[in-house]
Amino acid sequence: MNAExxxxxxxxxxxxxxxxxxxxxxxxxxxxxxxxxSDGNKDYILQRINHDIFxxxxxxxxxxxxxxxxxxxxxxxxxxxALSKKxxxxxxxxxxxxxxxxxxxxxxxVMIFIDDSITYEIVVNEEIAYEGGKLLGEFLNHTSDFxxxxxxxxxxxxxxxxxxYKQYASAIQSASYSRLKKAAKYIKVVADLKSEMxxxxxxxxxxxxxxxxAHNDTKIxxxxxxxxxxxxxxxxxxxxMPGIIHYDFxxxxxxxxxxxxxxxxxxxxxxFNIEYYKAYEKGFxxxxxxxxxxxxxxxxxxxAKTMIFIMGLRFLTDYLNNDIYYKTNYSEHNLDRTKNQFKxxxxxxxxxxxxx
Numbered sequence: 061m062n063a064e065x066x067x068x069x070x071x072x073x074x075x076x077x078x079x080x081x082x083x084x085x086x087x088x089x090x091x092x093x094x095x096x097x098s099d100g101n102k103d104y105i106l107q108r109i110n111h112d113i114f115x116x117x118x119x120x121x122x123x124x125x126x127x128x129x130x131x132x133x134x135x136x137x138x139x140x141x142a143l144s145k146k147x148x149x150x151x152x153x154x155x156x157x158x159x160x161x162x163x164x165x166x167x168x169x170v171m172i173f174i175d176d177s178i179t180y181e182i183v184v185n186e187e188i189a190y191e192g193g194k195l196l197g198e199f200l201n202h203t204s205d206f207x208x209x210x211x212x213x214x215x216x217x218x219x220x221x222x223x224x225y226k227q228y229a230s231a232i233q234s235a236s237y238s239r240l241k242k243a244a245k246y247i248k249v250v251a252d253l254k255s256e257m258x259x260x261x262x263x264x265x266x267x268x269x270x271x272x273x274a275h276n277d278t279k280i281x282x283x284x285x286x287x288x289x290x291x292x293x294x295x296x297x298x299x300x301m302p303g304i305i306h307y308d309f310x311x312x313x314x315x316x317x318x319x320x321x322x323x324x325x326x327x328x329x330x331x332f333n334i335e336y337y338k339a340y341e342k343g344f345x346x347x348x349x350x351x352x353x354x355x356x357x358x359x360x361x362x363x364a365k366t367m368i369f370i371m372g373l374r375f376l377t378d379y380l381n382n383d384i385y386y387k388t389n390y391s392e393h394n395l396d397r398t399k400n401q402f403k404x405x406x407x408x409x410x411x412x413x414x415x416x
Contacts, residue, residue: 061092070096070106072160073151073170077102090114091298095173102144103173104151108166109159114298117167119212121159124169124297125150127273130206131199131293144172147293177284177292183316186339192283193340195291196275196312197347200305203273204351208302211273215299218276219307221261221366224373225254231380239380239395246376246398257369259362264304268355274303278312305352309344309360310367316340317364318404322371323397330400332407337364361412365405372401 067079077100085093085105092108109117128148135143143149151170153160160168183189217223228250232240240247263269275282276299284292317336320329341360349357378385379394388394 061094066094066096066106069160069162069168070104070170072153072168073104074154074156075102075104075151075170076100082106096170103175105171105173106168107171108168109298111165111167114214116212116214118159120214120298121167121169123211123214123300124148125158126210127203127206127297127300131202134202145174145292148295148297174284174292176287178287179281179284179295181281183280183336186335187289188280188285189316189336189339190343191285191289191291192280192312192316193343193345194347195283195294195343196278196308197344198291199275199294200272200308201347201351206273208271208273211301214276214301218299218301219303219367219370221258221370224370224377228373228377228380231377235380236382239382242392242395243376243379243398246372246402249402250373250376253369256362257366260304260306260359260366263355263359269304269306269353269359271302271304273300274305274308275300276303276307276311278308279315280312305348305356306359306363307367310363310365312340313337313364314367314371314404317408318400320400322400323393324400325396327399327403330403330407332404332411334411337412365408365412368401368405368408372398372405375401 061084063079063082066082070079070082075098077098080097080099082094082096085095090110090113092110094106096104096106098104109120111117114120128150132143132147132149135146138146149172150158151172152158158169162168180188183192232247235243260269264271275294275297277296278294282294282296284295286292317333317340319331319333320326324330345357375386375394375397379392379398383391383394386394386397
């Protein structure tokens with residue numbers, strides 16, 4: 061996107077500074093994100109929110125801002141300058157709106173950039189896993205007293221297992237004989253695990269695990285660190301909405317503890333990294349243990365298995381649907397992703413039984 065366009069959009073926000081330059085950040089797969097250098101004492105993140113994916117962008121932005129305001133309230137002694145280095149801080153438009161709606165139908169919002177911060181695409185050691193666990197735990201602690209009913213469901217049924225099984229059942233009905241045959245082993249696994257994979261949803265629906273504010277996209281690249289690898293805060297809060305802590309914990313573990321890329325074909329390379337699991341769990345529980353019920357604590361390991369499974373189920377569903385959702389580079393790409401996730405479940409089950 062050219063400088064004049066970015067400059068024009070940036071000028072709609074009340075940051076009391078002027079555009080100097082910008083660069084695109086490629087950390088996300090859905091939105092367009094830019095780092096804008098200004099002539100003031102702060103730089104900014106300018107983001108276009110993908111309204112093709114997110115159907116209620118005003119609601120999404122409201123979720124992000126309300127959550128940020130609530131977290132800011134947890135640091136009453138910090139100055140504005142200090143807060144902007146610890147919490148996501150959003151900038152309103154010049155007419156006090158939460159976002160700018162361009163005439164072309166695109167929605168934009170602005171945050172203060174946190175200087176001297178870094179992210180990781182993968183966990184490189186136990187220290188990063190531990191600090192990541194603390195960050196998620198802190199986020200959930202800070203939002204534990206926030207009324208989640210004030211938030212919209214940004215992506216309805218996102219982690220709903222019954223919904224995912226219905227999608228899968230429909231795919232089975234329409235799949236080609238060839239793809240059904242190639243996926244037969246994993247179709248059996250999905251059937252065998254069906255009851256276990258509904259446990260968390262059933263506990264949620266029964267009220268035994270509380271619905272609360274959840275981040276819903278807890279891969280390690282959404283944890284922000286300082287130059288000393290100490291956690292700053294959780295970022296990319298587009299998916300903040302009502303949920304349960306198990307989805308957040310489990311999704312983090314799924315992405316952190318795979319020793320290989322999620323489409324690695326050589327399954328001998330796919331193992332569950334139990335040391336990263338222990339480190340992440342340690343940091344997470346340091347921040348949350350006193351506030352979690354015994355039943356919530358009991359089902360943390362199942363949360364990890366469930367979130368690995370749901371990703372495998374989604375890959376398998378897309379394979380049976382002839383690859384209509386995920387981008388693929390070759391005909392068996394989604395099947396390889398499926399095999400990968402189910403190998404991770406197998407490794408997880410063995411190591412958790414022996415170590416946790």
